[in-house]
Amino acid sequence: MQDVLGMRDDAFVPTRRQPPTVRMRRLAAELLRLRRAAGLSQEDVAERTDVNVATLYRIETGKTKPQLRTLNALLDAYGVPRPDRDELTALQKDAGKRGLLNVPDSDLPEQYTIYINFEAEAREILNFETIFIPGLLQTSDYARAVISGVLQTATDDDVQLRVDARMQRQHLLTKEDGPRLWAVIDEAALHRLVGGPSVMQAQLCHLADQARNPRITIQVVPFSAGAHPGMPGSFIILRFDPIDPDIVYIDSMGGDLFLEQEAELIRHSMAFEHLRAVALSPADTAALLRSLCEDHH
Structure with a gap:
């Protein structure tokens, strides 16, 4: 997966719809809790306010930010002090x-924009990868080789945009x-030779360097572990x-x-x-990475 959200060939259509944020999810969850605590159905709320059921659904699922007058109408209906x-x-x-990525939303697929905003507000990222190096640990050359290989119809500009986004x-x-x-x-x-020997060697050495970062923990599931949940x-x-x-x-072909x-x-x-x-x-992972880095030399 390695966080290549929206990297299917049909993901190049730009979008300007505002992606959800952590704060929007928090507001949505609280409004849903308040409605249920008041013993009201969505239909009840629609009868008491000018907020229709479809709009209320989108608000409560974090798909849209309520306008202030809409929020006040809901809070009145729920009797919030x-x-x-x-x-x-x-x-x-x-x-x-929003998050911290300085790339125009219209230039990136919607799912990628959603992810990078969530990622920028996370306090911890737990990433399991089967066949890629995690995106946050990739070199630019490795990232370019991965994106080019996955998106075979992407233009050079499309690839460069995603490489820049990943580096940011x-x-x-x-x-x-x-x-x-x-x-x-x-x-x-x-062991997957992405981008050729020199690109892979630089990537493995970069991983070995990153393993020394106190904010990053890297572990490798060895072949000897056999079958595992990942x-x-x-x-x-x-x-x-x-x-x-x-x-x-989860990112998949589906x-x-x-x-x-x-x-x-x-x-x-x-x-x-x-x-x-x-x-x-x-x-032990750090020692393995250092050994692989030296072997590629």
């Missing part, structure tokens, strides 16, 4: 605040308040502040998925814990 109203109004005001995203790991990255990589990804495919778990639920992202159901979060969290347990320790 002043202190709580002030907090929710402030959340509505900030709901559109890596700045998150240098920020003092940026997320921590825990990457678990199947050993197969270390074999069905790669996935990323984004963890936020305790009040915001986690998100699981489409891009953002999973938020509790059962899915538990299943993928358990799989990641198992993968960490069967993988080489961070110290």
Whole structure:
């Protein structure tokens, strides 16, 4: 997966729809909780306000930011007191605040834009990869080779845009308040000759260097581990502040998925814990990466 969201050939249509943010998800979850606490159905709310059911659904699922007058109408219907109203109004005001990537939204696929905004607000990124080096740990040459190989009909400009975006995203790991990255990589990804010997050698040496970063933990699942829970495919778990639920992202040929159901979060969290347990320790992984770097020399 290696976070190539929207990298299918049909993803080049630009979009200007505002992507959801963590704050928007938080506001949506709180409005859903308040409606249920008031004992109201969506139809009840539609009868009491000028907010139709379709709009309410989009608000409660974080697909759209409510206008201030809409928010006030909902809070009136739910009988929300002043202190709580002030907090929710402030959340509505900030709901559109975005992540840190300085690439115009219209130039990137919608799913990629959604992901990079979530990623920029995460406090921890848990990434398991089967056949790629994780995107946040790729060199520019490796990233270019991967994107070119996956998107065979992409133009040079399309490829360069995605390479630039990926390199910018890596700045998150240098920020003092940026997320921590825990990457678990199947050993197969270390032996796939992406971009040729020199590109792969530079990539392996880069991984060895990154393994020394205190904000990054890297583990390799060795071939000797046999079958493991990650074999069905790669996935990323984004963890936020305790009040915001986690998100699981899965990229596949069938489409891009953002999973938020509790059962899915538990299943993928358990799989990641198992993968960490069967993988080489961070110290042994670092030694392996140094050895592979030297071997490629």
